[in-house]
Amino acid sequence: MHHHIELHELILAIVIVLILVLLLIITVLGYSFYSYRILHNRQSWRQIIEYKIMETIVGGDENGDRDLEFAKYLKEPSFRALFLDVLVDSDRKFSGGAKQSINRLFHDFKLEDEAWRKLRHRKAYLVAGGVQELAAMNVEPAIPEITDKLNDPRTAVYQEAQYAIVSFKGYEGLGFLDHFDRPLSDWQQLRLLFSIHEIPELSELHVDTWLKSSNDSVVVFTLRLIRKFRLMTFYTEVFSLLDHPSTKVRVQAIRTLQAIENSGTIQQFMQNFDLQPIGVQIEILKAMKIAKSRESEYFLKDQLWNHNQVSIKISAAEVLVVLGEEQYLREISQREDTYDELTQIIKHALQEKKC
Amino acid sequence: MLILIAEDDELILRTVEHKLVKEGHEVVLTRNGREAIEKINELNLDLVVTDIMMPFASGIEILSAIKSIGKKIPVIVLSSMGQEEVVVDAFDLGASDFMVKPFSPNELILRIKRLINK
Numbered sequence: 203m204h205h206h207i208e209l210h211e212l213i214l215a216i217v218i219v220l221i222l223v224l225l226l227i228i229t230v231l232g233y234s235f236y237s238y239r240i241l242h243n244r245q246s247w248r249q250i251i252e253y254k255i256m257e258t259i260v261g262g263d264e265n266g267d268r269d270l271e272f273a274k275y276l277k278e279p280s281f282r283a284l285f286l287d288v289l290v291d292s293d294r295k296f297s298g299g300a301k302q303s304i305n306r307l308f309h310d311f312k313l314e315d316e317a318w319r320k321l322r323h324r325k326a327y328l329v330a331g332g333v334q335e336l337a338a339m340n341v342e343p344a345i346p347e348i349t350d351k352l353n354d355p356r357t358a359v360y361q362e363a364q365y366a367i368v369s370f371k372g373y374e375g376l377g378f379l380d381h382f383d384r385p386l387s388d389w390q391q392l393r394l395l396f397s398i399h400e401i402p403e404l405s406e407l408h409v410d411t412w413l414k415s416s417n418d419s420v421v422v423f424t425l426r427l428i429r430k431f432r433l434m435t436f437y438t439e440v441f442s443l444l445d446h447p448s449t450k451v452r453v454q455a456i457r458t459l460q461a462i463e464n465s466g467t468i469q470q471f472m473q474n475f476d477l478q479p480i481g482v483q484i485e486i487l488k489a490m491k492i493a494k495s496r497e498s499e500y501f502l503k504d505q506l507w508n509h510n511q512v513s514i515k516i517s518a519a520e521v522l523v524v525l526g527e528e529q530y531l532r533e534i535s536q537r538e539d540t541y542d543e544l545t546q547i548i549k550h551a552l553q554e555k556k557c
Numbered sequence: 558m559l560i561l562i563a564e565d566d567e568l569i570l571r572t573v574e575h576k577l578v579k580e581g582h583e584v585v586l587t588r589n590g591r592e593a594i595e596k597i598n599e600l601n602l603d604l605v606v607t608d609i610m611m612p613f614a615s616g617i618e619i620l621s622a623i624k625s626i627g628k629k630i631p632v633i634v635l636s637s638m639g640q641e642e643v644v645v646d647a648f649d650l651g652a653s654d655f656m657v658k659p660f661s662p663n664e665l666i667l668r669i670k671r672l673i674n675k
Contacts, residue, residue, distance in 0.1 A: 252568045259662060260575040295569055298661030396638055 247281055251288045258307055259300040276311060286313045290338045308339045321347060329354075330362040337366030345370055352378045361390050368397045373405060379412050379420050386419035391426060401431050413439050418448045425454040429461040437462055444474055444482075452482045460489035468495045475501075480511055487517035491524050499525060512547065519551035528552060558673055559600060561585045563593035563607040563619060564635065569658075573606065576662050577669070590614025594622045602630050604672060606665070609636045609643050617643065620650035631672040635660065 254272055275281045286308075293304050308314065313335075320332030321344065333351060336344040348370075351363035368375035376394070386394075412424040413436070421443070428436050440462070443455040459467055471486045478486065487505075490498045498521070505518040522531060534540050535548040560582050564570040567588075574584045585600065587593040591613035597605065605623070609616040616634055623630055631653040636644050644655050654668050 252571065256568060256572045256575060259572050260579065292568055293659075295566065295659055296572075296662065297659040298663060300572070300662050301659065 243280075244284060247275065247284050248288060250275065251285050252292075255289070255292050255304060255307065258303045259296065261303075282311075282313065282316055285311070286316050286335055289313065290335050293338045305339055314339070314341060317341070318344070326356040326358045329356075330358040333359070333362040333366050337362075337369045340370070342370065357384075360384075361387075364390065365393050365397065368394050373398050373401045374407065377407055379415070379423070380407075382415075382420055383417055386417070386423050391419070391423045394423070395426055395430055398427070398430075401427075401433070409433065409436060410439050413443065418451055421446070421448075421451050422454050425451070425458045429458045432462055434462045434464075437464065441470065444478070449479055449481050452478065453485045456482060456485040456489055460492055463493065468493055468497045472498060472501045475505075480513065483511075483514055484517050487514070487521055491517075491521045494524055496525060499527065503530075506544070506547075512543070515544070515547050516550060519547050523551050558582045558603040559585065560604045560606065560669070561587065561593060561596055561600070561602050563587045563590060563605065563611060563616070565589060565608060565611050569608075569635075572662050573665065576666050580666060580670075588612075590616070590618055593619050597623055597628070597630070598626065602628075604669060605630055605632045606669070607632060607634060609634060609640055609647070617646055617650065620647055620652055624651055631675075633665070633668060633672070 250272065253268075276285070289304055289308055293301060296304065317332050317335035317339070320328045321336060323329055323332065329351065333344075333348050336348065345367070348363050348366050351359050352367065354360045354363065364375075364378060367378065376398070409424055409428065412420050415421050415424075425440065425443070427433075428440060437459070440455050440458050444452055446452055446455065456471075459471075468490065471489060475483055475486055487502075490502070502518045502522050502525070506515050506522065509515055509518070519531060531548045531552060535545045560577055562570055562573050562577075562584060564573070565588050570586055570588065574586055577584050585596055585602070587596055589612040590607075593605075593607065593611075594614055596602070597619065605619070607616040607619050614622075616636075620632060620634075623632065632647075632651065634644060634647045634652045634655040635658060636647075636655055637658050644652075647655065653672055656665060656668070
């Protein structure tokens with residue numbers, strides 16, 4: 203049995219569809235307007251907050267009206283959240299008296315409560331934010347709770363806690379490395395390295411323990427630390443890492459040895475060269491390029507002629523150029539018995555020098 | 558003294574501006590490198606404070622521009638951590654001094670005074 207659609211049913215369906223479309227348009231417009239308001243508020247609030255910070259740093263004239271207006275905005279939770287964000291951001295820009303002024307604002311406006319609330323929240327990004335804010339504003343009573351967060355399973359939380367503890371305690375804050383079994387990202391390593399300004403002589407933390415860590419990223423970080431502070435006393439321990447199973451560790455060990463080199467380093471590089479994979483060999487040649495030691499001249503010529511990898515030949519030729527062996531390279535490139543590939547490699551190396 | 562500040566961070570720009578105005582200097586603000594180079598060509602500046610990393614033209618390009626027009630203007634470069642090599646380039650191009658962010662605005666003012674009194 204067929205049901206014929208009547209005209210009025212069709213009109214009704216069209217009207218319903220039109221109403222739905224209209225509702226959709228109104229919702230989209232409403233949402234866009236709401237987003238615009240939020241964005242607009244944030245922009246104007248940011249200006250007000252930045253002005254307040256600037257005024258505090260410069261020690262400007264008191265302006266009663268503006269202070270009243272500021273106090274009015276502070277009742278708005280999203281304004282307080284933005285204020286805290288901008289304060290933490292500003293804290294990274296200034297030092298000295300200006301930093302202290304920013305810190306004073308944080309305490310005067312009781313933003314500490316906000317940061318504590320975030321620290322105790324369930325959501326990872328809020329906890330990380332709280333850790334960051336309390337550390338930036340140097341709230342020392344937060345250290346025990348932040349220390350607990352070092353074992354948090356969530357990456358954002360434990361990474362922020364590591365950075366915070368190092369900001370509070372400097373080198374002594376690196377104690378977590380003794381038992382850290384998760385990867386320490388390159389970015390995190392750089393953040394930690396930038397936060398450490400000195401290594402106390404009487405520290406109870408032992409760099410050599412971290413060099414023996416089963417966590418490769420901890421070893422790499424320690425090598426970077428040795429490099430940054432030129433810790434010559436760890437030369438032997440670093441050298442022994444040339445036998446490490448990870449190529450990444452070996453590469454970092456070469457860079458570190460180059461940074462803390464002694465009179466025997468180039469000789470040791472040459473002796474160890476054949477035992478290393480290509481990536482490490484290239485790193486050794488880079489170290490020789492920086493060292494510019496004539497000791498390596500015959501070794502480099504040997505690699506240029508006899509190594510079976512083009513990348514090594516190229517690197518060796520480049521170091522020879524740095525050592526001032528251009529004439530030698532030109533001569534062999536013009537010899538009739540020199541094979542084409544070697545001629546091209548030499549031309550490339552000489553061209554690199556010109557560039 | 559007429560001092561140009563080239564900095565794309567509004568808070569730093571305004572803070573340094575207010576500090577300098579309080580010290581009795583006249584200040585020109587620019588938020589990108591291209592605008593800074595235009596002002597350097599137009600005005601008789603006594604000193605320039607420039608950030609290294611800026612939109613359109615960097616602090617290094619600003620230094621090159623000053624060098625190319627032959628003006629002898631003291632320049633203080635503001636750099637971030639890890640930009641040591643760029644700072645070396647800046648000195649090669651004639652920078653007079655540099656400060657690493659985070660920096661103290663009070664110290665910047667002292668350095669400006671020192672350069673102006675030279």
